[in-house]
Amino acid sequence: MSDITRLTAAELAAQLVAGEVSSYEATQAHLDRIAAVDGPVHAFLHVSAEEALATARGVDEARATGEDLHPLAGVPIAVKDVVVTRGLPTTAGSRILDGWLPPYDATLVSKIKAARLPILGKTNMDEFAMGSSTEHSGYGNTHNPWDLDRIPGGSGGGSAAAVAAYEAPLAIGTDTGGSIRQPAAVTGTVGVKPTYGSVSRYGLIALASSLDQAGPVTRTVLDAALLHELIAGHDPHDSTSLTDPVPAFGEAARRGAAGDLTGVRVGVVKELSGEGYQPGVLVRFEEGLALLRGAGAEVVEVSCPHFDYALAAYYLILPAEASSNLAKFDGMRYGLRVEPSEGPVTAERVMAATRGQGFGDEVKRRIILGTYALSAGYYDAYYGSAQKVRTLIQRDFAEAFGQADVLVSPTAPTTAFRLGEKLDDPLAMYLNDVATIPVNLAGVPGMSLPSGLSDDGLPVGFQVIAPARADERLYRVGGALEALLEARWGGPILAKAPELEVTR
Amino acid sequence: MRVPEAPGALTRLGAMSTLSRDEVARVAALARIDLTPAELDRLAGELDVIVQSVARVSEIATPDVPATSHPLPLSNVFRADEPEAPLDRDEVLAQAPAAEDGKFLVPQILGEDA
Numbered sequence: 001m002s003d004i005t006r007l008t009a010a011e012l013a014a015q016l017v018a019g020e021v022s023s024y025e026a027t028q029a030h031l032d033r034i035a036a037v038d039g040p041v042h043a044f045l046h047v048s049a050e051e052a053l054a055t056a057r058g059v060d061e062a063r064a065t066g067e068d069l070h071p072l073a074g075v076p077i078a079v080k081d082v083v084v085t086r087g088l089p090t091t092a093g094s095r096i097l098d099g100w101l102p103p104y105d106a107t108l109v110s111k112i113k114a115a116r117l118p119i120l121g122k123t124n125m126d127e128f129a130m131g132s133s134t135e136h137s138g139y140g141n142t143h144n145p146w147d148l149d150r151i152p153g154g155s156g157g158g159s160a161a162a163v164a165a166y167e168a169p170l171a172i173g174t175d176t177g178g179s180i181r182q183p184a185a186v187t188g189t190v191g192v193k194p195t196y197g198s199v200s201r202y203g204l205i206a207l208a209s210s211l212d213q214a215g216p217v218t219r220t221v222l223d224a225a226l227l228h229e230l231i232a233g234h235d236p237h238d239s240t241s242l243t244d245p246v247p248a249f250g251e252a253a254r255r256g257a258a259g260d261l262t263g264v265r266v267g268v269v270k271e272l273s274g275e276g277y278q279p280g281v282l283v284r285f286e287e288g289l290a291l292l293r294g295a296g297a298e299v300v301e302v303s304c305p306h307f308d309y310a311l312a313a314y315y316l317i318l319p320a321e322a323s324s325n326l327a328k329f330d331g332m333r334y335g336l337r338v339e340p341s342e343g344p345v346t347a348e349r350v351m352a353a354t355r356g357q358g359f360g361d362e363v364k365r366r367i368i369l370g371t372y373a374l375s376a377g378y379y380d381a382y383y384g385s386a387q388k389v390r391t392l393i394q395r396d397f398a399e400a401f402g403q404a405d406v407l408v409s410p411t412a413p414t415t416a417f418r419l420g421e422k423l424d425d426p427l428a429m430y431l432n433d434v435a436t437i438p439v440n441l442a443g444v445p446g447m448s449l450p451s452g453l454s455d456d457g458l459p460v461g462f463q464v465i466a467p468a469r470a471d472e473r474l475y476r477v478g479g480a481l482e483a484l485l486e487a488r489w490g491g492p493i494l495a496k497a498p499e500l501e502v503t504r
Numbered sequence: 505m506r507v508p509e510a511p512g513a514l515t516r517l518g519a520m521s522t523l524s525r526d527e528v529a530r531v532a533a534l535a536r537i538d539l540t541p542a543e544l545d546r547l548a549g550e551l552d553v554i555v556q557s558v559a560r561v562s563e564i565a566t567p568d569v570p571a572t573s574h575p576l577p578l579s580n581v582f583r584a585d586e587p588e589a590p591l592d593r594d595e596v597l598a599q600a601p602a603a604e605d606g607k608f609l610v611p612q613i614l615g616e617d618a
Contacts, residue, residue, distance in 0.1 A: 100599055101598075101599055102599075103591045103592060103595040103596045103599065104591055195576075196575040196576055197576060210573060210574050210575060211575075236583035236584065237583070239578070239581040239583075240574070240576075240578060240581075242576075306564065309560065309561055309563075309564055312557060312558040312559075312560050312561045313558075313561050315554065315557075315558045316558050316561060323535060327536075330536070331601060332600075332601070332608060332610050333596075333599075333600055333608055334599045334600060334601075335601070336601070337601030337602070339611075340538075344612075345611050345612070346611055346612050346613070346614070347610055347611045347612065347613050348536065349611075350611045351536040352533075352536045352537060352538045353538050355535075355536055355537045355538070356537050356538030356539060356540075357538075359537065361543075364532075364537055364539070364543070364547065365547060365550060365551065365554075367535050367537065368528060368531050368532055368535055368537070368547065368551060369551055369554060369555070371531050371532075371534050371535040372523070372527070372531045372551075372555070375531065375534065381559075381562055382558070382559070382561070384565070384571060385561040385562045385565035386558075386561045386565075387571035387572055387573055388561075388564075388565035388566075388569040388570070388571050388572075389561045389564060389565060390571070390572040390573075391569055391570055391571065391572040392564060392569060394572060394575075426550055426553075426554060427553060427554060427557060440575075441575070442575060443574075443575020443576050444575075468575075468576060
């Protein structure tokens with residue numbers, strides 16, 4: 001029998017429906033794969049084998065009795081550890097939440113459970129999603145399956161690595177400034193940040209509430225579309241949740257895969273390429289553009305002059321929002337409590353001791369930066385100015401979308417760098433997200449899909465951006481580009497990744 | 505260090521571009537994070553560089569530009585006023601650092617001198 005773990009989610013779903021394989025077998029195969037390769041990859045912080053197999057068994061029984069099931073029922077999934085799961089440990093990559101068992105499910109988890117996808121476990125991430133390499137996790141690094149000495153991107157390095165290493169066909173990520181798309185780019189996988197409000201934020205441990213959005217992490221554009229359809233939809237528990245009906249993303253992906261983009265206007269963002277981008281990344285980007293042109297798309301250049309200020313605005317808005325969101329970790333109701341080593345044990349001193357010990361370096365940096373930017377005397381100059389830049393960036397997008405249906409850029413300026421390489425230089429680390437951050441500031445949707453290998457043999461990501469509420473354009477254009485590229489490569493890009501050593 | 509009232513972007517930029525060790529200690533206290541002296545030294549240097557870099561937002565944030573706090577405009581969002589079951593109390597308290605008699609057990613709120 002062929003290896004179940006190499007199937008895409010759509011292929012596996014079809015085999016489940018056809019009765020060629022059971023969900024139990026598929027789930028067990030992924031658990032075996034996790035056991036075999038996750039030691040060196042370390043994509044998972046917790047593996048929920050028993051629960052996953054119980055769900056799988058239930059799906060198989062329901063299918064046997066002819067019950068009506070969701071198209072993805074029985075397809076296993078991994079969930080980023082920033083998403084709360086009732087009864088499964090949830091830490092957001094932080095020591096301050098070590099061992100916490102949430103008393104409720106995030107809305108997207110409720111949807112996954114209702115559709116009966118076995119949850120394989122929780123994936124590693126930068127602490128509270130602050131980082132671009134997963135090196136800021138409180139529980140050790142995740143390693144890139146393409147080269148174990150390199151970063152898997154971040155903050156969702158665990159979800160991207162799990163999918164790239166065939167430990168899961170589907171995973172959930174969250175993206176505040178690129179945490180789904182940049183890991184996708186450096187691991188040769190697909191990641192989508194939906195329109196802000198497309199997926200409920202209820203039950204995500206909030207980083208920056210006006211930027212956070214959960215989305216799919218997969219190996220194909222169609223799988224991303226199918227997972228996005230499953231987790232999207234209005235939720236009364238999130239006041240920012242869109243009330244629009246969920247479009248047929250899967251249909252858009254299938255239509256795109258037919259390869260005809262006649263009449264589609266593709267805008268190349270001038271400010272998101274050139275200086276600072278690795279030559280091998282730009283070569284692959286240009287190649288992608290040529291394929292889009294060949295498929296009938298009209299490629300135009302657009303300028304978004306204020307994008308040059310996006311990184312600066314982001315590193316004021318994010319820390320400001322994070323500093324208030326993370327105030328709840330005070331050692332009173334959940335998580336770690338540390339008493340001061342000397343002096344009176346008052347609530348305030350316990351809070352400070354708990355946060356001093358429980359938070360890692362990057363979290364402390366950003367909370368202090370955010371507190372500073374919001375403090376009396378600085379608010380207008382920093383946070384106020386950053387909010388104005390946000391307006392200017394939204395206007396840039398509005399102008400650009402007047403000339404193009406989708407915008408495109410490389411997802412990240414470089415391929416995966418070596419673990420440790422940028423750990424001591426926060427600004428260099430922040431630059432990884434220079435092309436993904438404007439998307440979050442404007443609330444528009446963005447996708448990263450593989451566009452080949454750079455001259456260093458490592459994967460490169462191609463970013464597609466659509467206007468707010470037009471996520472289906474990502475799936476149509478992404479589906480087309482993926483089909484054209486795979487025809488050229490003779491198969492998916494991950495087929496070119498070195499085989500991981502299997503340990504048992 | 506004070507931010508001058510004058511709106512000139514460059515004046516502001518100049519005034520904002522230092523973050524001393526004392527300032528970091530003051531802000532860390534506001535954020536209720538204990539820092540070791542070594543952490544303070546390192547963070548002060550790193551944060552100063554970051555603050556200098558992000559301060560450039562004021563170059564283009566002119567008074568005529570409105571602020572945006574939310575990506576998509578929304579106002580007065582309410583959900584139906586229907587009772588829902590609360591979280592299970594025992595399940596919640598089981599995750600607390602300390603609990604007693606069905607309540608969170610916390611350290612004394614006020615200092616001895618309060």
